[in-house]
Amino acid sequence: MTAEDIVGSYHIIGTNQNDSPEEYRGTLSLTLDQHKRIVAEWCIHDNQLQFGYGFFKDNILVINFYYYGSENDKYKGVVVYRCLTSNILDGFWSEKHGDLDFLGEERCFKIDTTNQQNPTC
Numbered sequence: 001m002t003a004e005d006i007v008g009s010y011h012i013i014g015t016n017q018n019d020s021p022e023e024y025r026g027t028l029s030l031t032l033d034q035h036k037r038i039v040a041e042w043c044i045h046d047n048q049l050q051f052g053y054g055f056f057k058d059n060i061l062v063i064n065f066y067y068y069g070s071e072n073d074k075y076k077g078v079v080v081y082r083c084l085t086s087n088i089l090d091g092f093w094s095e096k097h098g099d100l101d102f103l104g105e106e107r108c109f110k111i112d113t114t115n116q117q118n119p120t121c
Contacts, residue, residue: 003036003056005086012042014106017098028108038063052079059083065093079106086110 010028015021026044033039033053040052040063054063061081068074077095084090089108098104 001059001083001086003032003038006030006038006056006061006083006089007032009111010089010108011111012044012106012108015104017093017095017102017104019099019102027111040065042067056083061089061091079104081106081108 007030010030012026012028014024014026016024024044026042026046026048029041031039038052038054038056038061040050040054042048042050042052042065044050048067050065050067052063052065054061056062059082061083063079063081064076065079066074066076075095075097077093077098079091079093081089081091087110089106091106091108093104093106094100095104
C-alpha cells in the first residue's frame with residue numbers, strides 16, 4: 001500500500017481519552033503535500049476542526065495533530081493508524097492534557113466520493 005492509496009475522505013467513529021464509553025463521530029480528510037507527507041483534517045461532531053501533518057510507512061500512518069478548545073487554548077497530540085486496507089484505518093491517539101491512564105481510539109471508513117463532494121465541517 002502507498003500513501004496515495006489512503007488519500008481520501010473517511011467517516012470516523014471514536015472514543016475519547018477517558019473512561020467514558022460514549023462515542024464521537026465525524027469525518028477525516030487525507031491529502032498529500034509536495035513531499036508525499038500526509039495532511040489531515042478532522043471534523044468532529046460537525047463543529048470541531050482538527051488539523052494534522054504526518055507520514056506513512058509500512059501500512060502505518062502517524063499524524064501529529066492540534067485543535068483549539070473553547071477558550072481558544074491549543075491542544076496537541078499524536079494519532080497512529082494501522083491501515084488494515086486502503087479503505088479502513090484502525091487507530092489510537094493521545095493528547096498531552098488528556099487522561100494518561102487511557103488512549104483514545106478511532107476507526108475510519110473511506111467514503112465513496114465518486115459522485116459527491118468531500119464532507120466538510
